Amino acid sequence: MGLAICVFCASSSKIDPRHVELAAQVGAEIARRGHSLVSGGGTVSCMGAVARGARDGGARTVGVIPEGLLAYEIADQASEELIVTPDMRSRKGEMDRRSDAFLVLPGGIGTLEELFEIWTARTLGMHEKQLVILDPTGVYDPLRELMVRLTDEGFARPKIFDAIGWTASLDEAFDLLERSPVRIEPTPEDYAEAEP
Numbered sequence: 001m002g003l004a005i006c007v008f009c010a011s012s013s014k015i016d017p018r019h020v021e022l023a024a025q026v027g028a029e030i031a032r033r034g035h036s037l038v039s040g041g042g043t044v045s046c047m048g049a050v051a052r053g054a055r056d057g058g059a060r061t062v063g064v065i066p067e068g069l070l071a072y073e074i075a076d077q078a079s080e081e082l083i084v085t086p087d088m089r090s091r092k093g094e095m096d097r098r099s100d101a102f103l104v105l106p107g108g109i110g111t112l113e114e115l116f117e118i119w120t121a122r123t124l125g126m127h128e129k130q131l132v133i134l135d136p137t138g139v140y141d142p143l144r145e146l147m148v149r150l151t152d153e154g155f156a157r158p159k160i161f162d163a164i165g166w167t168a169s170l171d172e173a174f175d176l177l178e179r180s181p182v183r184i185e186p187t188p189e190d191y192a193e194a195e196p
Contacts, residue, residue, distance in 0.1 A: 002035040004062070005177060006099035008114040009039075010107040013074055019106055022050045022136065022170075026103065027053020029174055037101045040091070041065030041082055042073030046105060062098060066091045092117060098119050101130040103178045106139035122163040126187035128181045131167040134173040140166075159184060 009023050023046035030037050032055075037054040040047050042105025051061050055078065063079035075082060080179075085091040092114060104115045105139050115133070122131050133140055144166065150156040163184055165176035 002033065003100040003177065004036050004038050004098055006038040006095050007050050007105065007108060008102065008104045008111045009050060010111060011045050011047045012108060013041055015045065015106075016137075018137065020046055022134070023047075023049035023105055024053040024191065025170055026050050026105065026134070026173075027059070028057050029170060030054045031057025031059035033174055033178070036060040036062070038062045038064065038095055039076070039079075040073070040095075041076050041079065041084075043071070043076045046051075046107070047073065048076065048103075048105050051079065064094045064098070066092050069096035078116075079088055096127075096128045099129065102132070103173060103177060104131070104133045106135055106137065106178055112143075119160070119164055123157075123184060125161050125184050128163070128183060130177050130179065130181050131163060132167065132173050134170065136168040136170075138168075139193060 007026060010019060027037065027050040036059050037051060039051050040063065042048060042065060052065065056059050061079045062081045063076040064083045064085060065073060065075050068087070068178050083094055085094055095116065102118050104111065118131055121127055142146065147160065151158055151160065162182050166175050166196065167176065
């Protein structure tokens with residue numbers, strides 16, 4: 001049985017078209033490998049491209065969109081299931097609940113927020129779902145450098161990198177998503193580090 005793969009990605013129409021093409025390729029690969037898609041429920045930019053790519057290949061798509069964004073992101077009415085949530089927080093919770101694994105494509109602050117919430121929970125042992133960043137153009141290179149620096153300076157523990165896969169290859173991204181996740185055993189210090 002296939003995985004329900006949640007894809008976090010851009011909704012901006014001002015980005016390089018190659019990012020939209022990558023999203024379409026991701027959608028097609030989800031379908032080719034027999035998985036289903038959970039997405040942000042919009043039809044614009046990468047969000048729309050990944051959903052169309054998945055559907056064109058025969059994959060089931062589930063869109064989750066907050067009420068406040070219905071007009072802006074143009075809801076994906078073609079989804080087999082379109083869920084409207086009251087706000088962004090409940091949207092993320094619904095996407096998390098419905099997903100077996102997470103794939104992160106280049107995106108803006110909304111994508112980063114989704115990434116960090118899932119990554120933090122994975123690092124703290126709150127779920128064992130695979131998390132992979134697919135970044136063939138190096139958009140997230142500065143983020144990776146920042147995370148290494150935070151680790152070097154003691155703000156984060158090295159095991160944060162056990163909780164995530166990072167690749168420039170579409171095939172490798174899906175191979176990582178389909179692999180059994182490494183079990184993360186947090187220590188009391190890990191929980192203390194996450195406190196505000």
